[in-house]
Amino acid sequence: MTGRLVLENLKHRPMRTLLSVMLMGVPVTLILALVGLTQGLLQDSQRRQQNTGADIIIRGSTASGVVNFSGASIPEKVVNKIEEQPHVQLAVGVINHSIDPPLVITGVDLPKFDRMSGGFVYKSGGPFKDADDILIDEAYASQTHKNVGDTVTLLNHPWRVAGIIGEGKLARLAVQLKVLQDLDAATGKVGQIYVKVDDPANIATVMQELNGLETGDKIDTMADYVAMWTPDKIHGVKEFTWVIMVLGAVIGFLVVGLSMYMAVLQRTREIGILKSLGASQGFILTIIEAEAMLLGVGGTVLGILMSFGACWLVRMFVPASIPMIIVQSWWPWACLITLVGAGLGALYPGLNAARQDPIEALAYE
Amino acid sequence: MSSGPIIETRDLRKVYRVGKVDVPALRGVDLTVIAGEFLSIVGPSGSGKSTLFHIIGGLTPPTDGQVFVAGQNLASMTDSDRTRLRKRSVGFVFQKFNLLPNLTARHNIAVARFIAGNTGALDGQFEEVLQLLGVAQRLDHKPAALSGGEQQRVAIARAIVNHPAILLADEPTGNLDSENSKAVLEVLRGLNERLGQTILMITHNPEAAAYGHRTVHMRDGRII
Numbered sequence: 386m387t388g389r390l391v392l393e394n395l396k397h398r399p400m401r402t403l404l405s406v407m408l409m410g411v412p413v414t415l416i417l418a419l420v421g422l423t424q425g426l427l428q429d430s431q432r433r434q435q436n437t438g439a440d441i442i443i444r445g446s447t448a449s450g451v452v453n454f455s456g457a458s459i460p461e462k463v464v465n466k467i468e469e470q471p472h473v474q475l476a477v478g479v480i481n482h483s484i485d486p487p488l489v490i491t492g493v494d495l496p497k498f499d500r501m502s503g504g505f506v507y508k509s510g511g512p513f514k515d516a517d518d519i520l521i522d523e524a525y526a527s528q529t530h531k532n533v534g535d536t537v538t539l540l541n542h543p544w545r546v547a548g549i550i551g552e553g554k555l556a557r558l559a560v561q562l563k564v565l566q567d568l569d570a571a572t573g574k575v576g577q578i579y580v581k582v583d584d585p586a587n588i589a590t591v592m593q594e595l596n597g598l599e600t601g602d603k604i605d606t607m608a609d610y611v612a613m614w615t616p617d618k619i620h621g622v623k624e625f626t627w628v629i630m631v632l633g634a635v636i637g638f639l640v641v642g643l644s645m646y647m648a649v650l651q652r653t654r655e656i657g658i659l660k661s662l663g664a665s666q667g668f669i670l671t672i673i674e675a676e677a678m679l680l681g682v683g684g685t686v687l688g689i690l691m692s693f694g695a696c697w698l699v700r701m702f703v704p705a706s707i708p709m710i711i712v713q714s715w716w717p718w719a720c721l722i723t724l725v726g727a728g729l730g731a732l733y734p735g736l737n738a739a740r741q742d743p744i745e746a747l748a749y750e
Numbered sequence: 751m752s753s754g755p756i757i758e759t760r761d762l763r764k765v766y767r768v769g770k771v772d773v774p775a776l777r778g779v780d781l782t783v784i785a786g787e788f789l790s791i792v793g794p795s796g797s798g799k800s801t802l803f804h805i806i807g808g809l810t811p812p813t814d815g816q817v818f819v820a821g822q823n824l825a826s827m828t829d830s831d832r833t834r835l836r837k838r839s840v841g842f843v844f845q846k847f848n849l850l851p852n853l854t855a856r857h858n859i860a861v862a863r864f865i866a867g868n869t870g871a872l873d874g875q876f877e878e879v880l881q882l883l884g885v886a887q888r889l890d891h892k893p894a895a896l897s898g899g900e901q902q903r904v905a906i907a908r909a910i911v912n913h914p915a916i917l918l919a920d921e922p923t924g925n926l927d928s929e930n931s932k933a934v935l936e937v938l939r940g941l942n943e944r945l946g947q948t949i950l951m952i953t954h955n956p957e958a959a960a961y962g963h964r965t966v967h968m969r970d971g972r973i974i
Contacts, residue, residue, distance in 0.1 A: 386864035663837025
């Protein structure tokens with residue numbers, strides 16, 4: 386019966402209900418979009434690294450944090466030295482240049498990289514032929530509306546799109562290693578080295594060998610390196626997520642507080658009727674709180690739907706810059722945050738309603 | 751009619767505080783109502799009828815004096831005790847019907863049962879009462895789709911669904927035309943005669959008051 390009473394109350398004022406649900410859905414969307422953006426960036430980067438086919442990654446000694454690449458601080462001759470180590474099948478040095486964060490252009494020795502990774506999947510066009518050739522992935526091609534043969538200007542340099550590659554391997558934008566080294570004034574240097582071992586069972590042995598070279602660079606197995614990519618490692622994201630979560634709870638609190646306050650005023654007489662029937666203060670408070678919870682659940686559902694909309698829009702317009710994803714594991718958290726805000730917001734109007742004098746309430750016009 | 755009193759007030763007083771002024775609404779009311787009696791209370795506005803109604807119904811405590819309803823002394827009751835009294839021992843019928851507008855007639859009745867802790871099916875006797883009230887076919891309509899007379903009869907059904915010791919009716923025909931007024935008064939008399947329901951009815955209308963077994967007159971917070 387309580388459920389019916391709550392449901393009928395919500396149905397009786399559909400516009401108030403709809404507006405409350407919509408307003409509560411906004412912070413849910415904000416939270417889910419932020420988490421989807423962060424996780425999307427991380428997953429995209431993890432996948433890109435894993436699909437290189439490397440077992441070990443070496444980053445220059447100047448690399449700060451996990452998600453940052455170093456400048457090109459490793460002499461290229463180190464690549465050759467690594468390849469001479471027992472059980473090392475292949476070592477590929479690359480250089481990265483950030484163009485429009487989080488977008489990075491990567492210089493790579495393509496034949497060698499193809500041997501390590503199995504090669505890029507070409508959706509159209511093919512590998513580099515000339516020094517000014519560039520490979521772009523599908524997402525970047527879609528975002529910039531570029532096709533094979535078009536010119537892309539990056540680093541104040543015109544590039545001809547030689548091929549459009551599938552997503553998720555090494556880089557969104559790839560050019561010849563030597564060309565990017567020269568443009569970056571880093572001739573003979575690389576930023577990181579991908580190492581492929583002859584047998585995964587030998588990874589630990591090779592790690593020991595590489596550490597023994599004492600180059601001062603950061604050496605990790607690919608598994609360990611990828612595992613380090615968590616939201617905590619992106620500076621400020623954790624704090625920003627907290628801010629949005631608190632904001633979501635506060636918005637839920639204010640929206641429900643205002644909505645339920647108005648509802649209690651409008652229903653003063655009905656509260657008097659319930660009290661005349663013998664409804665306790667707890668019963669009245671339960672109805673108000675249950676109504677707020679239902680609004681919260683509605684807001685969460687709408688917020689989740691709107692996050693799908695946001696994700697679709699992002700993927701439509703900036704798929705390369707913002708690889709947003711839907712993070713379902715955050716739905717319960719978003720719901721909890723909204724319900725906490727809604728529950729607290731309904732407390733004051735609910736207590737007001739519960740404490741109303743039945744005679745005054747019945748006389749309310 | 752049974753012989754024992756079901757309502758008894760002794761030197762009942764109520765003073766309302768309006769701003770900084772004390773306004774006496776009841777100035778020592780002594781009243782005894784026998785179980786099964788249909789009592790009409792008449793008097794001009796401000797005579798204290800409604801205050802007496804509210805105190806007997808457990809909606810507000812008295813300032814002084816004693817009031818017994820179904821053997822319980824309301825003067826010493828807490829707010830929670832009075833809530834329990836309204837739940838089980840008293841049924842209200844108001845001038846403005848006071849049905850919950852969001853719910854159908856059936857659910858208005860069900861809410862009263864739910865609050866009183868009754869969740870099972872309606873008993874056969876109550877089904878007969880619904881027939882007597884003439885609302886059995888209108889239970890799935892919301893108040894807005896019911897006439898005033900129908901709304902008041904649903905309100906009566908809601909008031910007696912938990913078999914209260916007393917039914918308090920405050921100007922039950924005040925918002926009805928003469929035809930519907932007569933129908934509602936006949937219903938009240940029928941409930942009193944068939945079920946032995948004790949009824950206390952406040953009214954301005956002498957014709958309505960005549961439906962009761964006895965009429966008491968109030969003026970200036972006293973029974974005269």
